[in-house]
Each structure stands twice: as C-alpha cells, then as structure tokens.
Amino acid sequence: MNVRKRWTSAPIGAGLAVALLSGCGFQTGGGTDKPDNSIVVGMSDDILAADPASGYDPGSWLLFNNVFQSLLSFPRGGSTPQPEAAKSCAFENGSRTYRCTLRDGLAFTNGNSLTSEDVKYSFDRAIRINDPAGPAPLLSTIAKITTPDPRTVVFQLKVPDATFPNKIASGAGSIVDHSKYPADSLREDGKAVGSGPYMLNSLDTSKAVFSVNPGYRGTARVKNSGITLDLFHGDQKKLASALQKGDIDVAYRGLSARDISQLEGSTSAADRGIEVVEGTSAEVQHLVFNMKDPVAGQLPVRKAIAYLLDRDALVSEVYHSTAIPLYSIIPAGITAHNTAFFDVYGSAPQPAKAEQALRDAGVTDKVKLTLWSTPSRYGPATDGEFREIAKQLNASGLIDAEVRSLPFEQYEKEIAAGKLGVYVKGWVPDYPDPENFTQPFFGEDGVLQNGYVNNDITGRIIPDTAAHAKRGATKESFGELQDHVAEDLPILPLWQGKQYAVTHDDISGLEWTLDASTVFRFWEISKY
DSSP, X not given: OOOSTTBOOOOTTXXXXXXXXXXXXXEESOOOSOTTOOXXXXXXXXXXXXXXXXXXXXHHHHHHHHHSOOSEEOOTTOOSOEESSEEEEEEETTTTEEEEEEOTTOBOTTSOBOOHHHHHHHHHHHXXXXXXXXXXXXXXXXXXXXXXXXXXXXXXXXXXOTTHHHHHHSGXXXXXXXXXXXXXXXOOSSOOOXXXXXXXXXXXXXXXXXXXXXTOEESOOOOSSEEEEEEOTTOHHHXXXXXXXXXXXXXXXXXXXXHHHHHTTOHHHHHTTEEEEEXXXXXXXXXXXXXXXXXXXXXXXXXXXXXXXXXXXXXXXXXXXXXXXXXXXXXXXXXXXXXXXXXHHOSSOOHHHHHHHHHHTTOOSOEEEEEEEOHHHHOTXXXXXXXXXXXXXXXXXXXXXXXXXXXXXXXXXXXXXXXXXXXXXXXXXXXXXGGGGTHHHHSTTOTTOSOOOOHHIIIIIHHHHHTOSSGGGGHHHHHHHHHHHHHHOSXXXXXXXXXXXXXXXXXXXXXXXXXXXXXXXXXXXXXO
8 A cells, every 4th residue: 555655745835736827538649629739837846757666756646647548547527447548447256356458559659559468567567666756555455467368457466455446547557668668677767658648758857848649549638739847846936937927827736825815816816817716635634643652642632632723723824725624534525534523522622621631631731742844845834834733732721832843854754763742744645535545544554653553443444445346335434444533543634625726718627637536637728
C-alpha cells in the first residue's frame, strides 16, 4: 500500500489544489478543429520524474496521467474505474484474479505496438526497481502476472483486493514500452514513451512541452492542440505575475486561500472576464498524536484537544473558507463517509467537557504542548493554521501550547524517531476509495508512524473490506473503523480541501479536471 506520495506536497499558500486560468467516448487519435489553441499552464509544483517507476509526487503524476495509458482510468467526475487501454477487465475467483483484454491497435508514440508483454513488463519493473520515490507499494498485492496472448493480461493477487482496479487506474498503472525502459533501473534522460493522449516533447527544470498524440486510441477526447507546462518552483508572486501579463493561460496549484477568497464574487475580476470555478477534492489534513509521547500519549489530553478544536474558525480565519471542516477519516464524497468525530466531540468548542476529561484523569495543571508544523511540505499557511489551533487551545486556560516548525526532511526524521508529540499530516488520495484513507494510516507499517495499533482494525476490518468488490457493501465496516478511531484518537481530522479554477473567458473545461480522482486532465481544457 502507498506510503509515499499522498502526504500532500506543498500546494503554495493554502495547501489546497488551486488552478488559476486566463466527454468521454472512444477516441482514435487526438486533435481539434482549431489548429492554434494550445494552452500554457503554470504550476507551482516541480516534476520530479518522467519515469513511472519513480516520481510519486503530484507534478510527476500529472505527466503520467497525460502521457501514459493505464488499463483503466477514472472518468471525469466519476470514482469507478473504466476501461482505457483495456477493452474490458473483470475479477475472477473472487477478488484474487483480475483479467484484462486490451483494445485493438494500441501503439506507443514511437510506433511500437502495445501488447500484454508491455503491461506485464511495466508492473514487474516498478515492483522490481522499488524506487524509494516510486509507486511499488500500491502494487504490493500482485503475486504473479501472466500473458496468455498478446491482448490478455492476468493478475494473480496475494490476497483478495477489491481496490486493485483503482490502483492500476492511477499513475501507478502507467504502461511503458518494454524495449525503451531498462528492466532494473530508472530511465534518466527525462524523456517518455507512452501511448496516452499527449506526447512529451521536452522536459527541463523550467518547463515541459506536450503535443497531441495523433495515434492515441482510448476514451479521452482532446480539446486543444497542445499544452506547455511552465514550472514556477513555488514562486507564488512570479506565477501570479505571469498570469497577469498573459504569459500563461492556467496557473495550477498556485494561489493562496486569501487570493481565491478575494477573487470569488469580485466584480473587478468579473469585469476582466475572470471567474472562479469550484471543484471537488478529497484532500484532507489531520493532527497526528504520538501514542507513546508522555503528554500526547494520554487519551484525556487528546480528548481535551478534540473538545476544544473549532474547525469552523480554523477554515474561516486561515483558509478563508476554501476548505470545509472535517469530522471523519473518510472525507465527504467518498463511499462510507460518516461524522464520527462530530458525533463524539461536537462541532463547537466545549471547554467544560475538555476540563472534565482532564480532571477525571487527575490532570490539574496546564498541559504543556508543542504543535509541530512543516510549511516546506504543506504550504506557508500551515504555520498560521497551527498558531490558530494553539490560540484556541490556550484560550481555554487548560493547555499551554506553542508552535514550532521544521524543514520537511528533518521533520520526517524526528517523527520516525518518535520525538514529536503532535504534528500535521496532509493526504491526497491515490484513488477515491475509503480504503485509501484507512489502510495507509491504520494498517501494518502505516504512514502515521505514531505507534497506534488496533487489532480489530488490522486483523478484521481492513482484510474484510478489501475482499468486497461491491464497495457500497463496505459502508458498515468502514463506519465501525471510523468509530474506533474517534474513540481512540490517534489522529484528529481538521479539514477537507476544495479545488478551484480561476478562468479567463476564453478558457473552458477546467471543471472536468478538478474532482476527487486528482487527475488533471489536459484533454478537457479548451481555448476559443
């Protein structure tokens, strides 16, 4: 299971996926009726890799989702994977065998045919290389892959895994040409050979240039003549300036929450032909408690914090309502979402209950607490967010909280060493399924690294839910899991993000790139 990418990677400002800007059905080839409607997208993230066996970051996955095909893909606005490079896929033998049949006529941009050999090679290669920054953990349930013929690929799984279609519909399922990628090492030349809607023409530290793949055969319908991706390396002011000057059409993951808030409903923005489009997101952020810490490890202390937190004030004051309060492990819009933390701790601060929790445990002095932040990973608003939380806790007179920040690399080392008592984690899902918000956190070798173990979750609920191909049937079990976590309080949900597109009146289609799948679909954007 994924333990790497989806702790969010520093969307500038709010820590939210933001875009600023001036149909499914089978498609053979790309293109558009208009020869000159290429679009320039500005992005604050970097692209760390062009090889799908590495690059487990938002920028790299943006490249993968547009240049490479997967057997399945997420349709716009949908959370159920649909055939893409595959003509059909289905489980056999419960949820332990998965068989796919490829479309006819698939080819890479170099003219080589795409066959089942390439599919098997791509998965085997990612698992074998097991790059520290790669997607191999998502493929950990694969036991063996066979190819009965050039158009058929069969996955034998180690355990029942109903979420396997979601995993291979993500960037982890990217198919590469077996003759152009080394079997045991990464491709280092910054080039890419895929079969997706776009071709990567060039990539350097300043930009990536994509043209439409005329030989593409799949479900995407391309609505522009190419994309240039300008990389701003976190320089928010430079990104905004480029948009104002007309140097770029789209600024993706670039504006602060305050900027978005000011643009929404702005008459001057409307007069300039700019409007804000809001999309859905499953990005979440949590407080994480070290269960072995002498302070945060005490359940009464964690309960007091849960009773004192005012999420409404947090998202209003810090995120200017570009996020919504989160009262669950599984966010709204995802199967099995509930409101377990609201049900137990309420939405408004309850200082009397917080005090009672502490006094019942014999805690009479102020609780001294340090909240640890890392704005270099989760955006500069994170420190302000934690200062707001500390302010709320301190106003009760029960807690004496301070905020400290660390660079991300040091932050992660301190967490692994068990030295931080309360810290922040943000998460963007690999795929929109409740499993991706639970197993990585509470399964074996989870990403929280906070010492939390619940044997009922790991021994019963997670294996049982993994075996249900009909995800709606897991609602009760995932609800039980969320109730366990609300009672044990190893983490405290803070907020769920939104996504935005701020568009000029000659750009359309951004609403189809801003959904819970986290796939930024180049092909949906058009310019007229």
